[in-house]
Amino acid sequence: MAWGVVAMLFGIILLGVPVGFALMITAAISMWIADINLLMIPVQIFSGTNSLVLLAIPLFILMGELMSATSIAQRLIDFAASLVGWMRGGLSHINVVTSMFMAEMSGSAVADAAVMSKIFVPQMEKRGYPKGFAASITAVSATLGIIIPPSIPMVLYGVTTNTSIRDLFIAGIVPGLLLAAAFMVTSWLFARREHHPREGNFELKTLGTAFKGALIPLAIPIIVVGGLIAGIYTPTEAAGIGVMIALLFGLFVTRDLDYRIIWKLMVTTARQTAVVMMIVAGSAILGQYLANEQLPQQIASALGGITDSYILNLLIINVFVLLLGMFLHASAAIIVVVPLLLPMATNLGIDPVHFGVIVCLNLGIGQQTPPVASVLLTVCSTTGMKIEQVMGYCKWFLLAMFAVLLFVTFTPMTALWFR
Amino acid sequence: AQEVRIATHVSAESPLAKQMEMFAERIEEKLPGEFDFELYPNGQLGKESALIDNLQLDTIEMVNVASGVLKVDDQLGFFDLPWLFQDRENVRRAMAAGLEKELVDTVEGNMSAKVVGVYENGFRHIINSQHPIETPADLDGMKIRISGGDFRQQIFASLGAVPAKIAWGETFTAMQTGVVDGAEAATYGFYGQKMYEVQDYLSLTRHVYTPSFLLASPGFWDSLTEEQQAVFTQVAEDMRDDAYAQAAEIEQANLDAMRDALEINDVDLGPFRDKVKSVYENYESKYGDDWLQIVRQTAESS
Amino acid sequence: MLKYLDRLVETVVGALVALTTIAVCLNVFFRYVLGSGLVWADEVPGFLLVWIAFLGAYIAARDQGHIAFDMLVEAFPPLLKRIVQVVGETAVIGFFVLLGIKSWQMIDRVGGRSIETLPIAQGVFMSVLPIASTLMVIALSVRLFQRWRNS
Numbered sequence: 043m044a045w046g047v048v049a050m051l052f053g054i055i056l057l058g059v060p061v062g063f064a065l066m067i068t069a070a071i072s073m074w075i076a077d078i079n080l081l082m083i084p085v086q087i088f089s090g091t092n093s094l095v096l097l098a099i100p101l102f103i104l105m106g107e108l109m110s111a112t113s114i115a116q117r118l119i120d121f122a123a124s125l126v127g128w129m130r131g132g133l134s135h136i137n138v139v140t141s142m143f144m145a146e147m148s149g150s151a152v153a154d155a156a157v158m159s160k161i162f163v164p165q166m167e168k169r170g171y172p173k174g175f176a177a178s179i180t181a182v183s184a185t186l187g188i189i190i191p192p193s194i195p196m197v198l199y200g201v202t203t204n205t206s207i208r209d210l211f212i213a214g215i216v217p218g219l220l221l222a223a224a225f226m227v228t229s230w231l232f233a234r235r236e237h238h239p240r241e242g243n244f245e246l247k248t249l250g251t252a253f254k255g256a257l258i259p260l261a262i263p264i265i266v267v268g269g270l271i272a273g274i275y276t277p278t279e280a281a282g283i284g285v286m287i288a289l290l291f292g293l294f295v296t297r298d299l300d301y302r303i304i305w306k307l308m309v310t311t312a313r314q315t316a317v318v319m320m321i322v323a324g325s326a327i328l329g330q331y332l333a334n335e336q337l338p339q340q341i342a343s344a345l346g347g348i349t350d351s352y353i354l355n356l357l358i359i360n361v362f363v364l365l366l367g368m369f370l371h372a373s374a375a376i377i378v379v380v381p382l383l384l385p386m387a388t389n390l391g392i393d394p395v396h397f398g399v400i401v402c403l404n405l406g407i408g409q410q411t412p413p414v415a416s417v418l419l420t421v422c423s424t425t426g427m428k429i430e431q432v433m434g435y436c437k438w439f440l441l442a443m444f445a446v447l448l449f450v451t452f453t454p455m456t457a458l459w460f461r
Numbered sequence: 462a463q464e465v466r467i468a469t470h471v472s473a474e475s476p477l478a479k480q481m482e483m484f485a486e487r488i489e490e491k492l493p494g495e496f497d498f499e500l501y502p503n504g505q506l507g508k509e510s511a512l513i514d515n516l517q518l519d520t521i522e523m524v525n526v527a528s529g530v531l532k533v534d535d536q537l538g539f540f541d542l543p544w545l546f547q548d549r550e551n552v553r554r555a556m557a558a559g560l561e562k563e564l565v566d567t568v569e570g571n572m573s574a575k576v577v578g579v580y581e582n583g584f585r586h587i588i589n590s591q592h593p594i595e596t597p598a599d600l601d602g603m604k605i606r607i608s609g610g611d612f613r614q615q616i617f618a619s620l621g622a623v624p625a626k627i628a629w630g631e632t633f634t635a636m637q638t639g640v641v642d643g644a645e646a647a648t649y650g651f652y653g654q655k656m657y658e659v660q661d662y663l664s665l666t667r668h669v670y671t672p673s674f675l676l677a678s679p680g681f682w683d684s685l686t687e688e689q690q691a692v693f694t695q696v697a698e699d700m701r702d703d704a705y706a707q708a709a710e711i712e713q714a715n716l717d718a719m720r721d722a723l724e725i726n727d728v729d730l731g732p733f734r735d736k737v738k739s740v741y742e743n744y745e746s747k748y749g750d751d752w753l754q755i756v757r758q759t760a761e762s763s
Numbered sequence: 764m765l766k767y768l769d770r771l772v773e774t775v776v777g778a779l780v781a782l783t784t785i786a787v788c789l790n791v792f793f794r795y796v797l798g799s800g801l802v803w804a805d806e807v808p809g810f811l812l813v814w815i816a817f818l819g820a821y822i823a824a825r826d827q828g829h830i831a832f833d834m835l836v837e838a839f840p841p842l843l844k845r846i847v848q849v850v851g852e853t854a855v856i857g858f859f860v861l862l863g864i865k866s867w868q869m870i871d872r873v874g875g876r877s878i879e880t881l882p883i884a885q886g887v888f889m890s891v892l893p894i895a896s897t898l899m900v901i902a903l904s905v906r907l908f909q910r911w912r913n914s
């Protein structure tokens with residue numbers, strides 16, 4: 043029965059029905075077959091989507107949108123350029139470091155990829171980088187958006203598994219930095235082989251000026267995420283405060299926001315929120331159906347019985363989540379599947395927070411890999427390229443991501459150092 | 462056998478989950494093979510408000526829930542009156558003296574559900590990281606995570622505390638980081654969430670008592686034969702004493718398990734009651750003092 | 764005609780996003796500056812999220828913004844592709860017809876219960892489900908009709 047449901051879900055998705063609606067249709071049909079009263083559907087949708095914690099999602103989206111609409115990105119690029127532009131393959135490093143800064147203000151890799159590819163890919167092309175390489179580095183470094191706090195997938199993971207979102211956010215910091223380092227090393231190797239240019243010499247004075255320009259943008263995440271970590275407010279409140287600061291900054295410091303733009307961004311935010319929340323709503327009813335049929339316990343015990351080896355089990359979990367990430371939208375993978383995998387992980391003695399980071403890293407890789415490669419496809423569509431042109435370069439960066447994933451998987455300290 | 466799903470929003474170790482187990486076992490003894498009970502603790506079938514809606518819509522056969530039921534009629538705000546009952550004995554005597562009947566009638570009159578049994582969810586106490594709460598002044602300036610509505614928030618605010626309504630799942634972290642200084646809940650909630658790991662004082666303030674409601678959906682209830690209905694009612698009534706005793710045992714076991722991790726103190730309720738007199742006057746002027754009389758007359762009868 | 768409906772939904776949704784942001788920030792302000800919580804602000808914005816999500820779904824449906832996996836379908840021969848798309852869209856419309864009816868019945872029977880923090884019936888907040896279902900059926904049917912006329 044469980045496999046029938048899975049097959050139906052994938053079938054409907056493969057036929058081009060948006061993931062959230064596919065979940066809803068699958069749930070409705072399954073419930074109808076199982077003779078469950080369909081009045082359960084609206085009850086479950088309403089109770090599954092009204093949540094103060096999930097409200098962090100539109101607020102973090104709005105915060106990211108406001109940031110992208112201001113000249114913050116340019117200020118961060120200037121700062122990154124003065125910091126790492128002197129290295130061989132300068133623009134690649136600037137790209138990664140800027141993505142790292144942007145990641146501190148955004149919770150979605152897709153949003154970051156859209157902004158960054160418009161800025162970086164043409165610039166890198168002009169400086170002689172192969173377009174496919176430029177697109178690859180932009181796409182993979184956008185992954186930092188969901189690893190470095192804040193992160194919408196982590197909010198979803200926290201809500202579904204009842205894990206502290208604050209702890210998840212802190213746990214993402216070191217793996218995020220490791221990823222950034224891995225991307226820089228990979229691009230440096232490319233730069234040496236393909237003779238990528240430097241961007242000027244290192245100058246303390248330029249660094250100073252650029253730092254001053256980037257001071258406020260850099261301070262925003264410290265207030266938002268820092269206040270959250272310090273326990274001044276909850277994740278949702280942190281996001282709300284982030285929106286307020288970004289608004290004030292855009293209105294009065296950079297002055298590139300006006301009421302018309304803000305209004306438009308709020309509507310865009312609702313639209314993007316809807317896409318995630320339809321998946322939340324669909325998963326709520328499908329989850330209800332599965333629980334009603336007591337399937338989660340069956341699936342969990344089926345997965346748990348494969349082997350006793352800790353390392354093998356961890357690898358199995360990774361492969362499983364990775365495959366899911368390749369085929370499912372990250373939000374759907376987390377809400378539908380993580381509840382089934384978490385019992386197995388905790389049985390192995392894996393901390394739920396550590397597991398959350400592992401899941402997000404896997405999904406980050408999944409966002410770069412076809413068929414469902416949300417981030418890579420975003421970059422391709424904004425730059426007018428085909429996936430085949432990008433994959434040749436992208437695979438090396440994916441290799442770097444795998445290395446970080448394995449390291450983080452087998453070194454829990456990278457995530458849990460603060461405990 | 463007829464399939465009967467019984468769901469609760471709280472953990473499998475809570476009094477509520479144990480009450481559903483007890484009920485299912487005893488029905489099985491009396492009517493072997495007639496029903497196939499499936500128990501769903503832990504909110505597997507949804508949070509409390511969803512369970513209550515589902516029950517009334519006939520999509521779940523039975524639920525065992527608590528304060529959510531009290532939202533169906535304003536008069537049931539009675540159970541939100543602070544420091545209403547002295548202790549568990551007071552509760553039992555008041556319920557036996559007619560309060561339970563009033564409660565059942567009011568609930569059934571305001572929602573489409575059959576009240577099969579009324580048992581105990583428990584007294585709510587305060588856990589915190591600052592100092593033991595002995596007098597109302599100890600609450601001054603304390604940031605406390607509360608559940609429940611506006612009414613409870615006003616009472617805590619009037620005592621000088623700063624109420625915050627943080628999601629239960631975020632409360633542990635909020636305590637750890639100091640977003641709140643403490644929380645109010647039933648003992649099994651503190652224990653189940655391991656809050657004793659991050660808090661230092663548990664004061665048995667008994668500020669609110671919440672009953673639990675074992676409910677049957679109207680469709681399911683009507684589908685039973687008269688004999689079956691009679692057995693359900695009889696079993697529910699016969700298990701009342703055991704259910705109260707079990708709830709008391711669970712609370713005691715949880716307190717004992719936490720005793721090494723934090724300081725537990727008993728609280729003299731007198732000064733707290735004096736502080737909230739106006740709340741009672743307000744309630745009486747709206748709904749009369751019939752229910753209050755029952756509680757007061759059964760307070761000291763031992 | 765539909766343009767006015769779009770404008771109306773966008774206006775409501777924009778206002779709701781603004782309102783929830785303000786409510787969330789006010790709550791922090793009240794807790795730290797005024798030393799008292801704003802209890803309704805811990806519950807009501809959660810309900811408004813449902814409104815934002817489902818009205819936003821209409822906006823996204825109007826400009827094909829819902830994420831779908833279309834690589835396989837794109838590879839189909841034109842006729843098969845059109846059939847699959849029509850079947851898929853009809854299934855989604857069917858779901859929202861069902862949701863519209865069922866959510867209406869739900870409100871009719873349990874909408875009267877008050878929410879926790881304010882004396883407002885939960886049916887007020889639940890009403891977004893039948894409203895949004897109707898909107899979704901309109902948006903998707905229009906698209907289906909346009910697709911049929913263009914082909």
Ligand code: NA
Pocket residue numbers: 144145146147148149150186187188189190191192193
């Ligand atoms: Na981020």
Ligand code: NA
Pocket residue numbers: 367368369370407408409410411412413414415416
């Ligand atoms: Na993918």
